[in-house]
Amino acid sequence: MLIVQAGGPAAGPHPTATPPREGRAAVWAATALVFLLPALVVLSLLIGTGSSSAGGAWDYLVGDPAARADAQLRLAVVDVRLPRTLAAILVGACLGTAGCLLQAATRNPLAETGLLGVNSGAAFAVVLGLTFFGADSPASLLVWALAGGMVASAAVLLFAASGRGGGSPLRLVLAGSALGATFHGLTSYVLLGTRSTFDTYRYWTIGSLAGIELSDLLPLVPLIAAGLLTALGCARPLAALGLGDDGARSLGHHPGRIRLVVAGAVSLLAGCAVAVAGPIAFLGLFAPYAARALAGARMTAGLVLSALIAADIMILADILARIVIRPWETPVSVLLAFVGGPLLVWIARSSRLSTAGVPA
Numbered sequence: 001m002l003i004v005q006a007g008g009p010a011a012g013p014h015p016t017a018t019p020p021r022e023g024r025a026a027v028w029a030a031t032a033l034v035f036l037l038p039a040l041v042v043l044s045l046l047i048g049t050g051s052s053s054a055g056g057a058w059d060y061l062v063g064d065p066a067a068r069a070d071a072q073l074r075l076a077v078v079d080v081r082l083p084r085t086l087a088a089i090l091v092g093a094c095l096g097t098a099g100c101l102l103q104a105a106t107r108n109p110l111a112e113t114g115l116l117g118v119n120s121g122a123a124f125a126v127v128l129g130l131t132f133f134g135a136d137s138p139a140s141l142l143v144w145a146l147a148g149g150m151v152a153s154a155a156v157l158l159f160a161a162s163g164r165g166g167g168s169p170l171r172l173v174l175a176g177s178a179l180g181a182t183f184h185g186l187t188s189y190v191l192l193g194t195r196s197t198f199d200t201y202r203y204w205t206i207g208s209l210a211g212i213e214l215s216d217l218l219p220l221v222p223l224i225a226a227g228l229l230t231a232l233g234c235a236r237p238l239a240a241l242g243l244g245d246d247g248a249r250s251l252g253h254h255p256g257r258i259r260l261v262v263a264g265a266v267s268l269l270a271g272c273a274v275a276v277a278g279p280i281a282f283l284g285l286f287a288p289y290a291a292r293a294l295a296g297a298r299m300t301a302g303l304v305l306s307a308l309i310a311a312d313i314m315i316l317a318d319i320l321a322r323i324v325i326r327p328w329e330t331p332v333s334v335l336l337a338f339v340g341g342p343l344l345v346w347i348a349r350s351s352r353l354s355t356a357g358v359p360a
Contacts, residue, residue: 026295026305033308037089040315044085045077049322049329052076084209087217087276088314090224091209092283094273096310097231098266099284100291100303104238105262106169109292110344112285113270115176116263119279120183121152122271126204127190130197141204142216146275153267155179161260172263207278207333209318220272227268228307234262235299242297280333282340283310 045061046054052073059067060077067073095113102111113119125148129135135144159175191198237258240248245255273280291305314332321330 026298026301029294030301030305030308033305033312036312037308037315040312040319041085041089044088044315044319045081047319047322048076048081049327050076050080057081079213083212083214083217084318085315086214087209087212088318089311090217090220091273091277091280092287092311092314093307094224094227094269095280095284095314096287096291096306096308097228097303098269098273099310100288100306101231101234101238101262102266102284103288104299104302105241105259105266106172107242108169108173109289110285111173112281113266113273114180114279114281115173116156116267116270117152117176117180117183118149118267118270118274120180120187121155122146122149122274123201123205123279124148124183124187124190125151127187127197127201130200131190131194136200138211138213139216142275145204145278146220146271149271149274150267152179152183153263153271157260157263157267160263161256169259172259204278206331207280207336208321208329208331209277210329212276216276220276223268224272227265227272230261230265231269231303232300234258234265235303238262239297239299242299277332280314280336282336282344283313286340286343287313 042061046057048057056067056070056073057077060070060073098113099111102113102115103109106115122145125144126135126141128148129140129144133144135141156172156175156179159179160171191201237248237253240251240253241255241258243251248255248258270284287306287310288302290309291302295301295305313336317332317335320335321332324330324335
């Protein structure tokens with residue numbers, strides 16, 4: 001695999017060139033993940049925290065007349081489990097793709113979607129909506145979270161693009177960290193005097209797919225589609241960016257412009273994910289790391305694998321969330337944190353940071 005320094009170009013094969021072994025591994029992995037996804041979807045529709053049995057849910061799925069006439073089964077399978085299963089797929093695909101984009105654009109394998117201030121901006125907007133505008137329904141919280149995440153990331157992009165060296169990885173990281181800390185402080189200040197707001201905010205911020213309805217997801221589908229298409233369109237420029245800024249310029253690309261477009265796509269995808277499920281950590285970090293191990297420097301394959309890996313993990317985590325402490329439900333973010341925390345430590349200590357396709 002081609003290893004280059006972040007500061008300049010290196011002689012070698014085309015940035016999208018991948019050894020045949022890695023290409024075959026990516027194809028096999030993508031095939032396995034595609035077949036695994038519907039199996040997990042069916043499992044998600046069969047398992048829940050309610051009284052409806054998996055056998056009854058299976059009868060409903062295969063079209064048994066008696067099961068289809070059961071209103072309780074329809075409520076459990078169609079109205080409760082189906083929306084949260086679709087939400088898990090969308091949230092996972094958004095976070096996996098966004099993480100892959102961000103790690104490639106910043107050439108930092110530990111970058112994740114909170115880097116652009118999306119989570120903190122969404123949290124601040126939710127608190128404002130709860131406190132001053134009476135936004136207490138799930139649909140209204142979704143709108144406020146999406147708007148807050150998008151505004152925060154837009155502000156980060158404006159700060160990062162201003163002045164000399166606009167759009168550099170360092171400016172994006174610094175702007176995101178500064179604005180994220182600002183929003184976090186403002187959120188804490190507003191919460192100090194509003195106990196009822198704090199209780200609702202605490203439920204939203206734990207990160208869960210419970211209570212999702214199809215009507216919550218439908219307005220976000222065009223935004224998610226736009227973000228995913230933009231991500232695929234950025235694959236070739238990002239592969240060139242892997243050669244360093246000078247190498248990308250020599251191939252006719254503008255590094256600052258690439259990073260700003262990527263940051264816009266990341267903001268859109270992460271904003272939609274946070275709006276649906278609340279802040280979900282680690283998923284946008286692990287999925288791209290695993291995808292790079294399979295796809296190498298092939299960006300298009302990396303993006304597709306990241307989306308599939310994250311979607312599968314998100315569905316599996318949501319299934320486990322329903323059964324770990326039945327009849328109660330564990331927040332998805334808690335389960336992912338149990339796995340993601342040790343994984344982050346392992347990645348940070350791994351010597352593969354400099355050989356995983358993105359220089360440390």
